[in-house]
Amino acid sequence: MYRMGKDLKGKNLGTGISQRRDGCYQGRFVNRFGDRQAVYGQTVKEVKNKLSVAKAEDVQKKNVVNPNLTLDQWYEKWMRVYKNPVVRANTIRQYRYVYEHNISPFIGKRKLIDITKLIVIDLMNELKDKGYEWESLNKVKVLLTDMFDRAIEDEFAVRNPAKGARNPRNKPQKEIKALSQDDQRTYFQCSAGTFYDNLFRVAVNSGLRPGELFALTEDDIDLQKMEITVRKTLLYQKLDGDTGKTFHMEKPKTKTSYRTIPINRYCREALERQIILHKILKNNSPYKNKLEFPDLLFTTKFCTPLNSQIYCDAIEKIINEINLTRDPLDTMDKFSGHCFRHTFATRCFEAGIQPKTVQAYLGHATLQMTMDLYTSVMDKKKTDDMQLLEDTVQLDNVDEYAHENKIIKFA
Structure with missing residues (x-):
């Protein structure tokens, strides 16, 4: 079809350049992948320029294994x-x-x-x-x-066009976050045996606010009746008269926040373990004679009070460990301690517990607050469930088989 190095009249064109029978010119060389790479043009000059560029890209590793790969x-x-x-x-x-x-x-x-x-x-x-x-x-x-x-x-591409692409929507700042059942299972498998595991387990099985958790004492718990009574909250703030942030034991934020909530077996077992751990920590604390709140059940390793930052740092440590072995699309998002409260509510809704009852568990001032939470978490669950249904039904395989094997095909 062509003569390497010559045109149709036999004139030498240069190494790797030839003229095809249709009159066009082509240049070929063996690239770094061991494949013959070709360029085409209407004139010898055009082909020489293209060939020089192609060879330079090959040296600079700007070419790819398969330029036709979709x-x-x-x-x-x-x-x-x-x-x-x-x-x-x-x-x-x-x-x-x-x-x-x-x-x-x-x-x-x-x-x-x-x-x-x-x-x-x-x-x-x-x-x-x-x-x-x-x-x-x-x-x-x-x-x-x-x-x-x-x-x-793998040298199928030379640049990543997705890295510079900005998400056209802003990340929601106040999105209600609740763990899926799968993420919840993974989280607690990873946190098992860690220092704050009992705290996490009580949080996700009671729906208590972080400040209510931090304020719990053994007197607030009735293991026989399997109940927790909420009557105080621990704040870490700078209030009037303070020289800096400090801990304050306060009354709950609203009347409905005063409540007695039932606990399940998982919560009770975590509380029993924490009661024993607290006594050990209190006895070994270097500050045991100077503790402002010596009876707090959930504390640091030195038996000092918890605040939201310590809580979030402890959660983040577990998330980071999980993400070490996860794929980029499957990483667990960071979340605050309030996520456990939303997760508790979500599990309640999934179990069919009435919103009015969930309101009492959470201590919401109005039913509307509970319904807003219900709408948010259940709407996302409906979307996830529909995706799961689609994956389970797998009609794509059926449609493909029917299309290829159908005797009568409609126009």
Whole structure:
């Protein structure tokens, strides 16, 4: 079809350059991957320029193994090689849902090397216009970022267009956060045996506010009746007359915050362990003769009072340990101690407990506060459940089989 190094009249054109029978010119060389790479042009000069650029990119490692690889093709390879062998089944479902619904229909057929930051930003803006919120958009960005990071490692891409793409929605600041059942199980498997594990377990099984937990004493607990009575809260603030932040034992914030709540077996067992631990800590504390609140059940290792920052730091330590072995899209988000209260309420709603009863457990001043919480957590659960149903039904496989095997096909 062509003569290497010569044009159709037999004139030498240079190493690797030839003229095809259709009159066009081509230049070829063996790239760093051991593959023959070709460039084409209408003139010898054009081909020489393209060949010089291609060789320079090869030396600078700016070329890729397969320039025709599409995002959909890379996704399947990425899942098969990097995700399926090591990632949890639930996370695999999340990956597939995000990719197949929010990425593939828009840019799945594009070549990896043609996807730019502009294209990724345009995708996220389009999803925003369709009503997707920050969390869903962030999952798209995280998934694409990981896919392109791996593609760069394997020399299927030379840049990561997702890294510079900004989420078009602002991260919600006051989002009601509750742990899923799966995350709750993982969290407590990791926290088991740690110093604050009893505190975490009582929090998630009672729905107490952090200040109410910090103020608990043994006198507030009736293990026989399996009840906790809430009658005080511990604050760490600078109030009038204080020279700095200090601890204050205060009355509960509202009348409905005064309450007696039932406890389950898990809560009782955690309280029993903590009562024993508290006595040991109190006896061994270097401040045992100077403790302002010696009877507090939940304290630091030195038997000093807890505050919200200490609580959050203890939670974050567990989350960080969990995330060490998790995939980027599957990392557990950081949360405050109030998340355990919302998680308790969520488990109550999932169990079918009436909102009015949950209101009494939580000490909400109005039923509306409980209903707002109910609406928030249950709306998200409905979305997650529908995703799980879709993954379980798996009609895609049925549709594909029917399309390929149907005797009578409709136009």
